Amino acid sequence: MTNVSFEYGVVQAGQFDQLGQLVTQCFNFAPEHWPVFGERIGQANHRIVQVGTQIVGGLGIYRLGQYFGGCSVPMAGLAAVGVAPEWRGSGAASVLLAGTLRELHAEGMPLSALYPATQRVYRKAGYEQAGLACRWSAPAHSLDLGERQLAVEPIEAHFEPLLAELYHQFAHRQPGLLDRSRAIWERIFDPGSDRARLFAYRIGPLSAPEGYVIFCQQATERGYDLGVRDFVALTPQAQRRLWTFLADHRSLAEQVFWDGPPVEAAALLFEEQHCRLQAERWMLRIVDLGAALNLRGYAPSLEAELHIEVTDNLLTENTGRFVLSVFGGRAEVTPGGRGDCRLDIRALAPLYSGLFSAGQLAALGLVDAPPKAIETAERLFAGPVPWMNDHF
Template identity: 45%
Template sequence: MARPRLMKPPASEEEFLAYSKIAETAFATPRKESLEYFERTGHDTIRLYHDRGELAGGLVILPMAQWFGGRAVPMGGIAAVAVDPQFRDRGVAGGMMAAAVREMYQRGQVLSTLYPATLPLYRRAGYELAGTIHEIKLPPRDLVERERKLTMEEITPEAFPEIQRAYRLYARQHNGPLDRIRYFWQRVQKPFGMPPTRGYAIRRGRKLEGYVYAVTKPQDQGYQLLRIFDYAVLTPAAMRRLLTFIADHRTLCESAIWYGTPSDPLLLVMAEHTYRIRLLGQWMLRIVDLAGALEARGYPRGVKGRVQLRVRDEILRANNGAFVLEVEGGRARVRPGGKGSVKLHIRSLAPLYSGHMTPEVLAAAGQLEATPRQMATLTSIFAGPAPWMADLF
């Protein structure tokens, strides 16, 4: 691991453009798209890394939160990790990740999440695979749902705060969805490289029960694709209304596509299983502040238990050592000390925390040591729906 350093946002427009050029090369992005991307993230989210006075690379830290156990946990989303080809294979990316993890700790971003292009780099920085993003694809003509008691109307700017509230109500029922910042709402309404989406509110009278943002995209021979960028459906009737909306595109849309999870209740409401589910990717999670992260998430209300952890973290000293985790009434308390009989690396705590892996799976992979009794306690503490998210970054 390279020496820890402080990374800073671009000091000038020239420095920003130099980093943008590195990112364009790294991700094969046209300049116009790259500038638009950083315009949306904000230049203050960029952190640059210098090697002997020269700009070597940079990344973006998006300040947001992620839902776990019904609570939004402060999280830094890492994106646009790029190193100039001339500086590669010298530990620059490793150094950038260590610096980013330290900065997030200082800022109270107790978690960090990213979509990896390679695992070893991020594992070394304390991240581990901890959740999924799936693509769900179905032919609208196969849907039999016809629910028209609920109305659908185009979302007005005045209705937008209500839409955001509906998203939060929906997201908090799951493990993993983002507590979105403006950047993600912009992406939902105006995806990169696509026409703007149209948003529709699903209502029972005046009461909002869901919403959807979608766009139709031309395909071969006059056919189209219905690309759904976002939805939240809060009642079974709203789920059927959304399915009806998709079915209403059946004359010209051969497929409808959205990103989500196989454990979405929407799929359970569907009469038939004519969809195809494909794993698009897995995201990695880093427990940045062990005590802060464990205390910030929610837990199953009926669970009461205590585990004695012993954790290793090469980057953040505060996460090293023995800790007692006590869970009761849906909340956790963490204090230093105890016997430290459950042994694991900070990296392996991530899939346990998110519910992506059980303690048994981690033990089988040689990443956790615990007695059968402690394993059972850990299993009940971290039980919950499979972690997922629908947003890419």
């Protein structure tokens, strides 16, 4: 495929069905699900690459926030990034990603994240591993903590502001979790292709709720498994009530599955070590370096200055020397400085998120800095391992 002219742009109304045919083939989901998926993202948030009138690739953009250092940083979540099979290896995906990232940078979007099916094309565009998505499981009977005093009451299985408020109280303290848009909440309550029935419960009285849980029952040969879609437990009593409530399904429920942090603290409460973990890594791209560093939170007690030199071959506005000055939990980024800490835009992603420390990245040859700069970077970006409990 030599001398092919790709054109990047926003999908037009007359192209929506054509894009749907491509996406449903790429991701092997039923054509009747495309209108729901496509409209959830919103037609204005679909991007395509085409040759003439033929769409050869496309993606969707979820406009979200992501919590780092206790602050919500605007983030573009890329979803359904697909290229027609006959156009793979042609460079279409690179054109699509480059066009999207240049557009996002122009509008001042600090971050972009995604779940990769393959890493190579995304690394070429400046993405790198930056956090974990963890699926835990345990036998239902093993979760019983004997707490049945706190009320657990059924609620409607659909979005309501109370859930968003409880979620925010939990999520803003967890690096990597999403500041959810309405579209992400709709995904949680989507029954999916198997039309699973969803159940939702509030933990604690309506006057003083302490959490919630949303789950479905997935049939097995002898009973069912519980697939937890989302939960929050804000107090120690709510934690114990949540797990006991799930365990109380054990007459027929075999396994309970839930999304949680890489180190699940709740496992400390269970009598035996029956929890099992499956994990994958999501990727992050620093789109607007100054905005990303400015909007992230930092430890309030820190007062430090880090001189960095960054290389970004795609978004060249991010290339250069910068001084990151942090005081009172906030940051200011200014051009210039000594460039003590040298790294490319990919390596900045796991440093920024806290997945890897500056010392770990230096040991891999991804950061070049003297010991004092390494120490400063480690203090600035220290924190728990970043994770996400939402997929998109």
